[in-house]
Amino acid sequence: MLAEALPIYPGDRVAFVGAGGKTTAAWRLMAELSGLAPVLFTTTTQILEPQLEPGLALLLTGERGDPLKRLPGLLGQARRVVAARRRRGDPLPPGLLRDEERVP
Incomplete structure (x- = not known):
C-alpha cells in the first residue's frame, strides 16, 4: 500500500509534483487513507x-453561498471529497477543469 510507504498522519497535507502519475498516485492514496x-x-x-x-x-466552488461551509458535512458523509471550481463554457473537452478554476 502506498499509505504504508509514506509517513502520513491525520491533518497532514500531501503534494505530488513531477511529470506523470500524480493524479493516479493521489487518487490511490486518497482511497487508502x-x-x-x-x-x-x-x-x-x-x-x-x-x-x-x-x-x-x-x-x-462558484455555487450559491460559500461552498466551503459545506466541507465539514461532506467529509463526515462521504469520507473522500474532491474540491474544484465548476468548469465554465470553454473549448476544453467535457469533464475537464481549467487550471485557473482550481480551488486554492
Missing part, C-alpha cells in the same frame, strides 16, 4: 470530472 480519516483532494491541474461513487463527493 479514507478508511482511516476523511480526505480532501484538490489539484492545480486539469482533471476529468470524477465519477461519483459511494463515499465520494464533489464540492464545486
Whole structure:
C-alpha cells in the first residue's frame, strides 16, 4: 500500500509534483487513507470530472453561498471529497477543469 510507504498522519497535507502519475498516485492514496480519516483532494491541474461513487463527493466552488461551509458535512458523509471550481463554457473537452478554476 502506498499509505504504508509514506509517513502520513491525520491533518497532514500531501503534494505530488513531477511529470506523470500524480493524479493516479493521489487518487490511490486518497482511497487508502479514507478508511482511516476523511480526505480532501484538490489539484492545480486539469482533471476529468470524477465519477461519483459511494463515499465520494464533489464540492464545486462558484455555487450559491460559500461552498466551503459545506466541507465539514461532506467529509463526515462521504469520507473522500474532491474540491474544484465548476468548469465554465470553454473549448476544453467535457469533464475537464481549467487550471485557473482550481480551488486554492
